[in-house]
Amino acid sequence: MLDTLDRAIINELQGGFPICESPYAVVAEQLGTSEGELISRLQRLLDEKILSRFGPMYHAERLGGGLTLAAMAIPDEQFDAVADQVNAFPEVAHNYAREHELNMWFVLATETPQRIDEVIREIEATTGFNVINMPKEEEFFIGLRFEA
Amino acid sequence: MDMRTRQGSNTEHPIIELCDADQPLIAAIQRGLPLTSRPYNTIAEQIGWSEEAVIQRIEALQQGGIIKRLGVIVRHRELGYRANAMVVWDVPDNEVAELGRCLSGFEFVTLCYRRPRHLPQWSYNLFCMIHGRDREAVMDKFNLMIESCGLEDIPKAVLFSRRRFKQRGALYRPSPTTQTGESSR
Numbered sequence: 001m002l003d004t005l006d007r008a009i010i011n012e013l014q015g016g017f018p019i020c021e022s023p024y025a026v027v028a029e030q031l032g033t034s035e036g037e038l039i040s041r042l043q044r045l046l047d048e049k050i051l052s053r054f055g056p057m058y059h060a061e062r063l064g065g066g067l068t069l070a071a072m073a074i075p076d077e078q079f080d081a082v083a084d085q086v087n088a089f090p091e092v093a094h095n096y097a098r099e100h101e102l103n104m105w106f107v108l109a110t111e112t113p114q115r116i117d118e119v120i121r122e123i124e125a126t127t128g129f130n131v132i133n134m135p136k137e138e139e140f141f142i143g144l145r146f147e148a
Numbered sequence: 149m150d151m152r153t154r155q156g157s158n159t160e161h162p163i164i165e166l167c168d169a170d171q172p173l174i175a176a177i178q179r180g181l182p183l184t185s186r187p188y189n190t191i192a193e194q195i196g197w198s199e200e201a202v203i204q205r206i207e208a209l210q211q212g213g214i215i216k217r218l219g220v221i222v223r224h225r226e227l228g229y230r231a232n233a234m235v236v237w238d239v240p241d242n243e244v245a246e247l248g249r250c251l252s253g254f255e256f257v258t259l260c261y262r263r264p265r266h267l268p269q270w271s272y273n274l275f276c277m278i279h280g281r282d283r284e285a286v287m288d289k290f291n292l293m294i295e296s297c298g299l300e301d302i303p304k305a306v307l308f309s310r311r312r313f314k315q316r317g318a319l320y321r322p323s324p325t326t327q328t329g330e331s332s333r
Contacts, residue, residue, distance in 0.1 A: 002227075009220075010220060010222060010227070013219045013220040014219055014220055014222065015217075015219065016217050016218060016219050017181070017217075017218040017219045019188070019203055019206050019207045019210070019218070020203065021186055021188070021189070021199065021203070022185060022186060023187065023188075024183075024185060024187070025185070035185060039183045039184075039185075042183055042220075043183050045220075046180075048226075049223060049226060050222065050223060050226045050227065051220045051221065051222055051223065052221045052222070052223045053179070053180055053220070053221040054180050054181055054183075054219070054220050054221070055177050055178065055179065055180035055181045055218065056177050056178065056181075056206075056209075056215045056216075056217075056218050057215065057216040057217050057218075057219075057221070058174075058178070058214065058215060058216065059213055059214055059215070059216050062166075062212075062213060062214045063166065063174065063214055064166065069263065069275075071270070073269075083313050087313055094312070094313075095312075095313040096232075096309040096310075096311070096312050096313070097309065097310040097311040097312075097313070098234060098307040098308065098309050098310065099307055099308050099310060100305065100307045101269070102269065102270060105234065105307075132266050132269065132270065134263040134264060134266070134270075134275075135263065135264070136261040136262065136263055137261070137262045137263060137264060138244070138245070138248065138261065138262040139260070139261055139262075140248035140249060140251070140252035140260035140261065140262075
C-alpha cells in the first residue's frame with residue numbers, strides 16, 4: 001500500500017525533476033523527508049512496479065525516432081497467441097486489448113521513422129493479420145498525470 | 149470544475165539539434181536515472197563526461213523539447229485507475245482543431261490526437277485517452293465532454309481496455325534489454 005509520503009513523491013515527480021548536482025536532496029527537502037528515504041522509496045516503487053520508469057520522456061520525433069499507434073482485428077480464439085507474437089517485437093512499447101472490432105491496439109516506437117513501416121510489415125508477416133497504422137497528425141495535449 | 153488552462157501543441161522551443169556526441173547520454177538515461185545521491189555524476193562516469201557537462205546537456209535537451217520532461221512514469225492501474233478508455237470521435241475535418249482544443253482542456257484527458265481515418269473499417273479521426281477509478285467514472289467524464297463541447301451529434305465510440313499486455317517506456321536506442329513481457333487484467 002502507498003502511504004502519504006509515497007503519494008507525495010509520485011505526485012511531485014510526475015511534474016519534473018531538478019537538474020542539479022544533488023537533485024534528490026532538493027526534492028527531499030521540498031517533501032520534508034531525507035535524501036536517503038526518497039531514494040529508497042523510489043527504488044521500492046520501481047521494484048513493486050507502481051512506477052514503470054523514472055527518467056526522461058523523450059520527444060520521439062525530435063529524437064529522430066518513429067512513433068505510431070497501430071490496431072489489428074484478431075478473432076477471440078487467436079487473440080492470446082497473436083498478442084504473444086506482437087509483444088515479442090521490441091518496438092512494441094505497449095499493447096492493450098480493447099472493446100471493438102479492432103481489438104488490439106499497440107504503440108510502436110522505433111529508432112528511425114522508416115523502421116515503422118518495416119516493423120508493421122514484419123508483424124503482418126509473422127501474424128498473418130492486417131495492421132492498421134494510425135500515426136498522429138496533430139497533437140492537442142500530451143502528458144500523463146495521475147493523482148496518487 | 150475540471151477545466152484547466154493548458155498549453156496546446158504549439159509550444160515553442162528554442163531550436164536545438166541532436167548531435168552524435170549526444171548518443172551516449174541519450175542511451176545512458178533512457179532506461180532511467182540512477183538512484184544515487186549525484187545521479188548526473190553517475191551518468192558522467194559511465195560515459196566519460198564531466199558532471200557539469202551532463203547537467204548542462206540534459207538541461208539543454210529539456211529546454212529544446214527533445215526531453216519532454218524528467219520524472220516518474222506511473223502505472224496507472226497500480227494507482228487505482230482501473231478503467232481506461234480510448235474515446236474516439238468522427239469530427240468534420242474543418243472542426244478538428246477547435247474540438248481538439250476543447251477536449252484537451254479537460255484535466256482528465258491525458259492524450260488528445262488527430263489521426264487518419266481508415267474507411268470503411270475505421271471512421272474516427274480524433275482520439276482522447278481518459279482514465280478513471282472505474283468505468284462509471286470514465287463514462288461520467290465522457291458525458292461531461294459531450295455536453296461541454298457540444299458533441300451530441302458527432303459519431304463517437306468508447307473503447308475500454310479489457311486487458312493490458314505490455315507497458316514499458318519506449319526505447320529509441322539499442323541497449324541491453326530485459327524484456328518486460330507481462331499480462332494483467
